[in-house]
Amino acid sequence: MKSPTRGEVQTPVLIVGGGGAGLTASMLLSQLGVESLLVSALPTTSILPKAHVLNQRAMEILDEVGVAEKVYRRGTPLENMRATAWYAGLTGPDPICGRKIGQLDAWGAGYTDTDWVAASPCPSTNLPQIRLEPILKEHAEAMALGEIRFHHEVVGLEQKDDDAVVATVVDHERGESYEVRARYVLACDGGRTINQLIGVNMEGQRALMNAVSIHMSADLSRWAKDPEVLIRWLIAPSTGAFAVLVPMGPDRWGPDSEEWVFHLNYQHEDTRALDDTEVERDMRDSLGIGDHSVEIHKISRWSLEGVVASRFQVGRTFVLGDAAHRHPPTGGLGLNSAIQDAHNLCWKIASVLQGQAGPALLSTYEAERRPVVARNVERSVENAMNQMRIIEILGLEANASRQERLKQLSRLWDESSGNAQHRREVHRAIASQSMEFREHNIECGYTYESDATVDDGSVRPEPIDPIHVYEPSTRPGCPLPHAWVERQDGGRLAMKELVRPGRFLLIAGEQGSSWCDAAANIAEHSGLPIDAVKIGHLDGDLLDPQCHWMQQRQIRPGGAILVRPDRFVAWRSLGAADEPLPALQSAIDRILDRAAVQ
Numbered sequence: 127m128k129s130p131t132r133g134e135v136q137t138p139v140l141i142v143g144g145g146g147a148g149l150t151a152s153m154l155l156s157q158l159g160v161e162s163l164l165v166s167a168l169p170t171t172s173i174l175p176k177a178h179v180l181n182q183r184a185m186e187i188l189d190e191v192g193v194a195e196k197v198y199r200r201g202t203p204l205e206n207m208r209a210t211a212w213y214a215g216l217t218g219p220d221p222i223c224g225r226k227i228g229q230l231d232a233w234g235a236g237y238t239d240t241d242w243v244a245a246s247p248c249p250s251t252n253l254p255q256i257r258l259e260p261i262l263k264e265h266a267e268a269m270a271l272g273e274i275r276f277h278h279e280v281v282g283l284e285q286k287d288d289d290a291v292v293a294t295v296v297d298h299e300r301g302e303s304y305e306v307r308a309r310y311v312l313a314c315d316g317g318r319t320i321n322q323l324i325g326v327n328m329e330g331q332r333a334l335m336n337a338v339s340i341h342m343s344a345d346l347s348r349w350a351k352d353p354e355v356l357i358r359w360l361i362a363p364s365t366g367a368f369a370v371l372v373p374m375g376p377d378r379w380g381p382d383s384e385e386w387v388f389h390l391n392y393q394h395e396d397t398r399a400l401d402d403t404e405v406e407r408d409m410r411d412s413l414g415i416g417d418h419s420v421e422i423h424k425i426s427r428w429s430l431e432g433v434v435a436s437r438f439q440v441g442r443t444f445v446l447g448d449a450a451h452r453h454p455p456t457g458g459l460g461l462n463s464a465i466q467d468a469h470n471l472c473w474k475i476a477s478v479l480q481g482q483a484g485p486a487l488l489s490t491y492e493a494e495r496r497p498v499v500a501r502n503v504e505r506s507v508e509n510a511m512n513q514m515r516i517i518e519i520l521g522l523e524a525n526a527s528r529q530e531r532l533k534q535l536s537r538l539w540d541e542s543s544g545n546a547q548h549r550r551e552v553h554r555a556i557a558s559q560s561m562e563f564r565e566h567n568i569e570c571g572y573t574y575e576s577d578a579t580v581d582d583g584s585v586r587p588e589p590i591d592p593i594h595v596y597e598p599s600t601r602p603g604c605p606l607p608h609a610w611v612e613r614q615d616g617g618r619l620a621m622k623e624l625v626r627p628g629r630f631l632l633i634a635g636e637q638g639s640s641w642c643d644a645a646a647n648i649a650e651h652s653g654l655p656i657d658a659v660k661i662g663h664l665d666g667d668l669l670d671p672q673c674h675w676m677q678q679r680q681i682r683p684g685g686a687i688l689v690r691p692d693r694f695v696a697w698r699s700l701g702a703a704d705e706p707l708p709a710l711q712s713a714i715d716r717i718l719d720r721a722a723v724q
Contacts, residue, residue: 135306137163137272138479140293142280143314144171146255147447147464149262151312153191154472156269158628160479163272163306165295167279167318171259174426175341175374175387178254179233179458181569183605184465185248186622186693193265194248200261202252206373206380207356208236210563212516212556214535215362216371217349218414222536223363224349228556232356232563245570245596246608247620252356254374254387255461256341283311283323285441309442310475314464316448317435324440326449330433331507333394334454337428338405340388341374343421346381346413353380359513362412366522366531368513369412385423388413389455391430399427430454432507434500438492444471451499456509457562459502462569470495473691474578476628477718482654484722490576498572505593509562516555521548564594571596573603578690580697580713600680606693609674611661619668621675622693629655630696631689632710635679636662637702641686644707648714655691656714688713 139155141148144166155162180188180197188194211229214222234242237249267274281303282294293306313320317328350358350371358371369390373383388409392399398408402425410416435450447464471491477483521534537545538552567589579602590597598607609621625631632645638660645658660666661675662683670676681687684702688710689695697713699706715721 135163135304136308137161137306138309139163139312139475140165140291140306140308140310141312141314142166142293142320143312143316143447143449144168144263144274144276145259145314145316145447145464146177146262146461147449147468148312148314149259149266150187150191150465151314151446151468151472152266152272152274153193153262153269154468154627155476156266156271157191158472158476159271160472160476161272162270163308164266164270164274165278165280165306166276167298167315169277169298171263171276172255174339174424175254175256177455177458177461178252178258178372178374179250179462180253180258181233181250181458181462182242182246182248183570184462185251186246187465187469189248190622190627191265191269193261196261196265197253197258198249198251200253200257200376202356202373202375202379204236204249204251206353207233207250207252208238208354209352210357210359211352211355212359212361214538215360215364216346216358216413216415218362218364220363220532222532222539223414224351225539226352227361227538228553229352229355230556230560230563234566236354241566241596244608245566245598247610247622256374257376280315280319280323283320283443285443291442309479311443312468312471313443313445313449314447314468317445317452320443321435321445321449324443326440326445327436328433328452329436330431330503332429332431332433334430334432334507334510336392336394336396336399337430338390338392338399339426339428340390340405340409341385341423341426342388343385343423344415344419346371346383346386346415349415350381350383359516360412361517361520361522361535362414363532363535364414364528365408365411366524366526367408367412368517369409371413430510432503434496434503438496439489444488444491446471450495451503453503453506454510455506456513457502457506457565457568459506459568463499463502467495467499469692470574473628481723482718484719486719486722487578487717490574490578493576494574494578498574501572502568505561505565505568509559509565512559512561516552516559519551519555561593566596567591567593569596570605573601573605574694575603577719578696578717579603579694580716582698582700598678600678600687600695600698602695602697604695606689606695607678609670609678610672611668611670611675613668624657624659624668625689625691625693626657628691629657630691630714632656632658632686633679633689634658634660634686635681635683636660636665637683638686640702640706641699641710644710647707648711654714654718686710690717
């Protein structure tokens with residue numbers, strides 16, 4: 127990183143914001159050989175637990191940059207995140223207090239669901255941001271080709287010419303300001319500053335509900351039964367309040383967790399949400415724990431909203447993470463989407479900076495990510511609204527007395543014939559929340575359509591179920607399916623391990639030598655980073671003895687698949703070609719906008 131004059135810094139990429147998106151982008155760019163400067167207005171990483179569930183796709187990305195093992199080690203053991211459940215509060219004086227209303231498997235049932243095992247070698251995990259971000263920051267600093275500076279705030283941004291953006295940054299520790307000249311800027315600041323400076327608005331549903339979160343230490347082990355349950359949805363018999371209780375570790379999980387986060391929703395006109403004393407009273411009443419010892423670390427207030435940025439790119443500035451989309455927490459799609467934003471964009475920026483691709487490749491970031499995150503936001507809102515539907519079906523009136531609420535909840539365990547239909551309706555409503563806890567196709571099956579993929583003319587298949595069932599495919603725009611293959615010496619590899627950082631991968635069938643020769647020719651004469659491999663059941667560079675890959679590949683023995691550095695399929699040929707070299711060259715030139723650099 128060059129500092130030609132006092133008070134000015136030059137860097138290829140300026141990352142604004144040090145959360146999940148920004149720190150992931152820093153790691154990815156360093157891995158790709160690109161210098162960057164990350165600045166965060168905040169003095170430290172997050173002081174709030176906030177988002178915590180990390181899905182399989184996000185963990186694949188963290189595995190790629192070498193940090194997944196630390197995250198798994200600090201995160202929730204799989205046996206403590208197999209399920210989610212609904213209860214009549216946590217405890218209390220009445221017989222039904224703390225009773226379980228219903229339970230669902232969640233996020234692959236602790237990696238025992240065969241669909242999750244087949245989808246990825248990486249299980250989902252759970253680690254709150256307050257503990258995730260320090261791990262990411264430490265790893266990003268160890269990898270960084272540039273610098274990471276917290277408590278440095280961007281206060282101005284101007285694209286002065288066609289080649290760079292100039293940011294004015296305040297160093298709050300020294301009380302000094304300086305300028306940063308960057309080829310590209312990544313706005314990962316949660317929409318605090320950069321969106322306003324570049325004229326990006328957030329569009330969608332705002333102020334769906336007010337929420338208050340309490341991060342606390344407490345021993346709840348005598349009441350928080352069911353060690354397999356991660357998230358507890360509590361309907362308090364005494365108050366009718368709907369709340370959420372989540373263990374936060376850090377050293378013990380399940381019922382023995384030392385820390386917890388408690389979420390309570392308020393209507394907009396309810397002023398109790400603004401008073402810490404009232405909030406603590408509501409928390410104790412909702413849990414039914416009376417004056418049980420609780421140490422409150424932080425009370426935070428926020429509004430449920432589902433919004434998407436009007437634009438993801440303005441000139442040389444790109445918006446990622448919460449600056450590009452904000453979700454209700456239901457489904458846990460926000461942080462995961464942020465990590466995936468960075469993964470989509472960083473290889474493209476590296477390709478352009480290193481002269482391998484033309485600038486049109488960068489426009490595919492918005493074309494690919496905006497539809498995906500818009501769907502994720504929509505799903506998060508639908509998940510939240512469906513949770514409210516469960517409360518409605520339970521029939522707890524807001525103005526009902528305590529005894530009336532207890533009587534209504536007791537119907538769930540009263541075997542009288544008049545209650546059978548009510549129980550069926552409640553249990554069906556809970557089962558319908560699989561839309562949140564088994565949204566496997568949303569998490570793993572998102573696809574891209576842009577100029578960075580080449581349509582092969584195949585018909586998009588009608589999904590079995592667009593939310594619950596992930597159906598792997600090698601159709602262009604789909605993520606590379608997972609399968610286990612073997613080296614000739616017997617060592618086992620996951621397909622994702624074949625795609626090296628910043629490099630394309632051509633996967634040919636066992637009779638696809640001509641495609642591999644074409645890839646080698648292109649790599650030699652153009653310098654483009656392309657690897658090639660043949661995979662077959664009995665013949666190939668890698669073997670598929672259990673036919674895992676054969677079931678996924680959707681090409682004939684003479685066909686080929688071109689995979690982008692972010693492990694999405696860019697192009698494929700279902701079978702052999704008379705002239706494989708020009709066919710492959712044409713596809714690569716189109717994907718990378720090579721006409722602009724040749």
